[in-house]
Amino acid sequence: MREKLRVSLPVNVEGKYDKNTLSQVLDATILTTGGFSVFNSKEKQALLRRLCKDGAIVLTDSDGGGRQIRAFLSSILPKEAIHPLYIPEIKGKEHRKSAPSKSGTLGVEGMDADLLYDLFLPLSDGAPREKGEPITKTDFYFLGLTGKDNASERRDALAVSLSLPRGMGAGPLLAAVNLLYSREAFLRYAEALLSQKEVSLG
Numbered sequence: 001m002r003e004k005l006r007v008s009l010p011v012n013v014e015g016k017y018d019k020n021t022l023s024q025v026l027d028a029t030i031l032t033t034g035g036f037s038v039f040n041s042k043e044k045q046a047l048l049r050r051l052c053k054d055g056a057i058v059l060t061d062s063d064g065g066g067r068q069i070r071a072f073l074s075s076i077l078p079k080e081a082i083h084p085l086y087i088p089e090i091k092g093k094e095h096r097k098s099a100p101s102k103s104g105t106l107g108v109e110g111m112d113a114d115l116l117y118d119l120f121l122p123l124s125d126g127a128p129r130e131k132g133e134p135i136t137k138t139d140f141y142f143l144g145l146t147g148k149d150n151a152s153e154r155r156d157a158l159a160v161s162l163s164l165p166r167g168m169g170a171g172p173l174l175a176a177v178n179l180l181y182s183r184e185a186f187l188r189y190a191e192a193l194l195s196q197k198e199v200s201l202g
Contacts, residue, residue, distance in 0.1 A: 005117060005124040009083065011057045012048065014069055017096070017109040018059075025116045031056075033069055045076050055081040057123060062089050062165035063103035084175050085119055087111055088163035122179060135174060135183045143190050146170040154194055161193055 007028035013019055019030045038044050058073050060066035094110040140146045144154050155173055156166040164176055177186050
């Protein structure tokens with residue numbers, strides 16, 4: 001079994017089962033929103049602002065509810081301090097549940113430990129921080145990932161190939177790939193992938 005990853009930034013997840021899963025992988029402060037209850041809890045919001053004022057990682061499920069909670073956290077925490085992480089869309093259900101979720105995909109609690117380890121590795125204390133020149137909105141435009149009629153389909157194709165959830169807007173996708181990849185490696189990969197997808201996405 002691998003040693004737990006040390007992550008100094010607090011990690012925001014939805015519920016206690018997500019926290020339990022991550023606790024097997026991370027040596028970190030893991031905060032829960034209590035699902036949608038954070039929307040109406042001024043005390044919880046104040047606590048999150050206080051604990052995350054110097055930066056935070058946000059990891060929610062890839063379904064509609066997870067996107068709502070992620071958007072809410074982005075509205076109450078300093079945007080420049082948020083490090084967004086995304087789990088891939090994997091069909092299935094968690095062992096403790098009698099039926100799959102409405103989306104039919106696994107949440108954070110159902111993710112494999114190795115997948116989560118690799119997901120958090122770039123934000124661990126020992127990871128190199130410098131990635132060089134960032135991927136920009138202009139890069140996305142020239143790749144057809146924004147500002148074009150079929151931009152959303154192209155973003156979905158790219159996201160799925162990178163094990164990111166479909167339906168991501170240009171901003172969240174840009175933040176995610178900047179966290180995970182160097183500009184040179186990303187552009188080389190995206191250009192090759194999207195040129196192959198041109199006929200089906202056109």
